[in-house]
Amino acid sequence: xxxxxxxxxxxxxxxxxxxxxxxxxxxxxxKFNICCGFFSRQKSKNKRNSEIYDLEKDKIYNNLKxxxxxEKNKFDLAIVLTPPNTRLKIYKELIRNDVxxxxxxxxxxxLKNAMKSFKLINSKKKFFACTYNYLGYPSIMxxxxxxxxxxxxxxxxxxxxxxxTFVYNIRSVKKWRLNEKEIPNIHLDLxxxxxxxLIYFFDQYPKKVLSFQNSQINKKVIDNSYVWxxxxxxxGSMWFSKNSAGERNQLSIRxxxxxxxxxWKHLKPEKIILKKNxxxxxxxxxxxxxxxFINNNNLHTYxxxxxxxxxxxxxxxxxxxxxxxxxxxxxxxxPIILNLKQNVNIISILNSMHQSxxxxxxxKIKLIK
Numbered sequence: 167x168x169x170x171x172x173x174x175x176x177x178x179x180x181x182x183x184x185x186x187x188x189x190x191x192x193x194x195x196x197k198f199n200i201c202c203g204f205f206s207r208q209k210s211k212n213k214r215n216s217e218i219y220d221l222e223k224d225k226i227y228n229n230l231k232x233x234x235x236x237e238k239n240k241f242d243l244a245i246v247l248t249p250p251n252t253r254l255k256i257y258k259e260l261i262r263n264d265v266x267x268x269x270x271x272x273x274x275x276x277l278k279n280a281m282k283s284f285k286l287i288n289s290k291k292k293f294f295a296c297t298y299n300y301l302g303y304p305s306i307m308x309x310x311x312x313x314x315x316x317x318x319x320x321x322x323x324x325x326x327x328x329x330x331t332f333v334y335n336i337r338s339v340k341k342w343r344l345n346e347k348e349i350p351n352i353h354l355d356l357x358x359x360x361x362x363x364l365i366y367f368f369d370q371y372p373k374k375v376l377s378f379q380n381s382q383i384n385k386k387v388i389d390n391s392y393v394w395x396x397x398x399x400x401x402g403s404m405w406f407s408k409n410s411a412g413e414r415n416q417l418s419i420r421x422x423x424x425x426x427x428x429x430w431k432h433l434k435p436e437k438i439i440l441k442k443n444x445x446x447x448x449x450x451x452x453x454x455x456x457x458x459f460i461n462n463n464n465l466h467t468y469x470x471x472x473x474x475x476x477x478x479x480x481x482x483x484x485x486x487x488x489x490x491x492x493x494x495x496x497x498x499x500x501p502i503i504l505n506l507k508q509n510v511n512i513i514s515i516l517n518s519m520h521q522s523x524x525x526x527x528x529x530k531i532k533l534i535k
Contacts, residue, residue, distance in 0.1 A: 168197055171242045171491060175203035176230060176256060177270075178247030179211050180218040182340075184270055185247055188297075189219065191480035192245075194467070197488045201225065201241050204233045230256065234263045243268060243293070243491065249342045250354050251275030257283050266293035268487060272358040272516070273509035276348035280513040284534070287506060293494050295487045296509050298362040300417070301502040302479030302486075304466065305438055307459035308450065309419070309428055310367055316440060317423030320368070323402035324420045325360045328410035332383040343387075350379065350388035353516045356406040357391065361512050362504060363419065364395075364402075371511055372397050374530050377523040383409050393519055396528075436460070436474055507534045 173192070178185025185205070192198040202225040205215040212226045219226075227233040244260055244267040246253060253274050260267050273296050274280035287294050300306055313320065331339060343351050365371065372395035379391040393404040407413075417432035429439040438450040438460070452461045452470040459465060467478045486500040499505065504512075511533045522529035 170197055170199040171488060172199050172201045172240065173268075174233060174237060174241045174244045175200060175205060175219070176233075176244055176246045176248060177205065177252075178203075178245070179206040180214050181211070182247070187299075187477065187480055188245060188247060188270070191477055191484050194477070194481050195484050195488065198484065202227070202233060202237045204228070204230050230259055234259065234265070238263070242266070246270065249275070251279075251342075251347050254279040254283055257286060261286055261290050261292060264290075264292075266491075268295045268297065271296050271298045271362070272354050272512060274513050275354060277513050277517040278348070280510045284506060284510045293491060294506055295490060295503050297480070297483050297487075298359065298504060299476070299480045299483055300359055300363060300432075301366055301504075302482035303435055304459045304462060304474065304482070305430060305435055306363070306366070306479075307465070307502065308438060308457055309421075309430060311458065312428055312438070312440065312450075313367055313421060313423070316426055316442075317421065317428060318425030319423055320400045321422050321424060322400055323364075323422065325363065325402070325404045325418070327356045327360060327404075327406040327415070327417045328413040329356070329408050329415055330411050330413050331408040332387075332389050333409050333411045344384060346387055349513070349516050349520050350391075352379075352388050352391060352406065352408055353519060356408075357393070357404065357516055357519065358512055359417070360404050360406060361515050365504065365508055365512070366502070367421070368397065370397060371533055372515065372531060374528045375515065375519050375522050376528045377519040379520070379523040391519070391523070435479075510534050 178188055192200065200219055203219060203221065204227040206212055207228055209228060212228060216223050216226050244265050246256055246267055246269045248256060250272055274283055374396040376394045377391060379388045381388055383389050389409045390407040395402050415432060419430045421428045426440060426442040436451050440448040440450055450460060454461060465482055466474050467481065486503055490498060490500050490503060514533060515531055518529040518531045
């Protein structure tokens with residue numbers, strides 16, 4: 167019988183999309199037990215959170231300090247689901263109380279705090295993981311070996327992530343998402359996903375970025391951005407937007423090499439298109455033979471014919487976090503869970519993108535080695 171990991175939830179109230187997603191994926195693994203939480207400072211919300219998370223009222227807290235006092239040594243991991251710019255204070259409190267933790271992406275809300283958090287976590291050698299859910303798709307895992315084996319030398323790439331959030335119903339957007347800080351929220355929300363994919367696919371970072379961003383719906387908030395990235399031996403581009411009418415979450419990936427190209431779209435997550443330079447087109451899906459990930463039943467909730475999706479990817483992320491935590495005294499590291507340095511470097515890249523756009527220049531990226 168599996169010994170479950172007991173977790174405390176920080177943030178992720180019932181009225182947050184991400185809280186609901188983490189709740190469902192945690193429980194679906196059968197490996198985690200939610201034992202307490204500080205979901206909100208509002209008592210009225212916490213009454214509802216008690217019902218949603220199936221917790222007794224005395225296991226719901228209106229502040230973090232009280233939770234850490236009352237629940238000391240009663241849980242194994244905390245899961246931080248608060249907005250990015252609130253994280254440093256929470257991380258400090260958790261480290262002070264000798265608590266290991268998981269964080270929703272991105273790691274931090276600005277570079278200064280990311281560096282402080284990095285030093286804090288690294289000095290205490292605590293267990294840490296950050297959830298970039300797209301890395302949990304079996305098709306995304308499959309793309310990585312295809313890049314190395316099927317398309318030759320990488321020449322260029324294009325990643326896109328358009329959404330219609332601001333043109334559809336901006337009034338429904340959480341207030342914190344409309345309150346810009348050092349790094350635009352659209353970078354923290356969307357671009358962080360795209361950068362995590364690039365790091366995973368290529369095992370390297372861009373060296374320079376050139377970015378153009380604008381505010382078209384709400385003049386106080388960046389809602390559209392184009393980015394060009396220079397890697398060691400190839401270049402690429404990204405476009406991410408929250409003012410693209412008709413687009414729900416159209417993440418798409420195109421990677422081009424000397425022998426072929428790879429294409430994947432989030433709305434058709436079980437289909438990879440491999441185009442060869444001789445004109446042949448191969449469709450890779452869950453029925454394809456001799457594939458390591460896309461037809462691996464351990465990475466799918468249901469059998470082929472029952473489409474895998476967003477929640478399934480999150481379940482894979484949490485299964486890997488469970489494995490990492492149980493093996494935390496070994497050198498085991500999951501390839502789909504980015505390490506602490508990679509998480510900090512994502513924030514540095516996002517910061518460089520914003521600085522590039524403000525100054526209209528190619529911006530060199532400073533990375534932690």
